Amino acid sequence: MQQTIVEKIVSRVAGRKVHTGELIDILPIDKLYFNEVIAPPAIINFQEDFRAVYSEAASSRNRAGEIAVWGENGKSKVKVFDPSRVCFIPDHTVPSCSVKVAQGVNLMKQFASDQGIKMFKEGDGIEHTVVTEEGFVRPGEVVVATDSHTDTVGAIGALGFGIGTTEAEYALATGEIYDFFVPETYKFEITGDFRPGVSAKDLILTILGRVKEGGCSKKVAEYSGETIRRMGMDGRFTMCNMSVEMSARTGIVNPDEVTSQFMLETIARHPELSSELSSKMADRSFSGVRSDDDASYASVMELDAEKIEPQVALPHSPANAKPASEISDEINVVFIGSCTNARHSDLIEASKILKGKKVHPNVNLLVIPASRLVYNWAMNEGILKIFADAGANIESSNCGPCFGKHMGVLSPGDRCLSTSNRNYKGRMGSPDASIYLSSPATAAASAIEGKIADPRRYYAA
């Protein structure tokens, strides 16, 4: 029987051939990562919930010598399942914006150092960007993390799930998640070329506008077709990222040549990973992690990319998409950033439009590159200078105002156009602010005009 990429990945970790709808009692995971919103309580609960098990195991084991490795002064210490498969990334509100946040980050640093877990630094970037850039997450892996936008890693063909504090704490102890239903897949088959000024964000907002917030519930969104095959990795990240906005379990793209190129670039930056990663890629050549041609899908939606116009999601739902050409609402804040749209090609698109122009006098433009890698690249390429010359505020890499806690919290009456993924009432500050979502190109054009603007006029031949 033919399988989807989801069934194949789950089959590998489950150790048997599984199909949609099956309940997997114990599902081993490949990778687990935490941000600073959830790590502190998870660390505390992990130690409390499993200390007794460690003490008991220590006393009932015959090989007392081994137990001593875990113990301090004869007391057992709770250890994570495998420190090399866990990492910590402080990204939501760093540099720390409150005493409690700073305390939480320090707790993570201490725990990471005790356990041998990799702890990234403040400003290294947004978790979902960092884990792919750094080669921590690879195609075909099962990945869980304490953030709903873990679906982003689907862009490289990994199966990523957002989980809560408790499930993450359990996974930290055992490297497993429990009672997992193999989800059905909703396939989005995209053909045709985007017109100038139109990008992946406009496509995913169009899809969201059709299926609505609950439209992919219990299912994985698989993006395929010639448009996706020709799409760069950055666009794929944007697509997968917003899958959770239609309540999908996650989003995924079948790995291919583009994925392979992305992994080769990762290896080039991280020679220490080269032998491990190269052999894995050679082994798989991704054939084991691609949906079979006759795999069975719960639903299929076909779209023609050529017909898609720049989209804006109006307040207060990401599924409230309308063509940018039909809207001219005034705005006073523009945010180009977030795990959705702050990578290389996003910043290039925005900078092309802003080059030699000034941000509208009424607009506060915030630009936050997704990672230190992207930040330094944009600095060296002169992209940051274009933003600075236009009058933008450029901040170190983090989630920024999308989280509504620092770096541009909205006041009542503010009207913000953001390249992020959620425009729920109150998401970025006051519930009496209005949030609109768009692509980086639309955001840049709108920052210049002080109102929502169709970016296509900046692409005239």
Next chain:
Amino acid sequence: LNNNNSLVSGTVTVKFGNDINTDYIVPAYILQEAWDKKFFADYAFERYSPDFIKTCRANENKDNIVVAGKNFGCGSSREQAVYAIQYNNVKAVIAESFPDIFFRNSINNSFCVVKVESVDDIPLGAKVEINLEELIVKVDNGRIVKQILMNEEERNLLVSGGRLGKVRERLREKLLTTN
């Protein structure tokens, strides 16, 4: 929900529509300000429905039931959303559907979340009894009886108080069999 307790009852004090996201349930700015679950009760629905807390606390002895439409708890994976509801003396949420993350977070906290076909005929003020043994919801002493849509595993987890026991057992096995 107590261990081995399959009966949950209360009064419907709050009713919501579709697509209530976890940002509405508890705003992000407060998530990192405490590591204690009860703390989040004071911020439940702060920016979406400030009356929620007042309504839930109007009568100290009252057991509250929240009723909602489709896709209750969508969006962010923040587990604090479960605590915020749970620690306002809410005994259960009855909704037409839940996305997986919120549903799993609820079960991990032994918080009763049940799905029914339609909530149209469960009015505010109704007395509700949820029977997880028979998988039914009785509205107003059985005036209306609704089927709970829940599989065996989920039901067992809810009745037995979540997964912690099972995970501890798995960890014990792993520790004792590791070379």
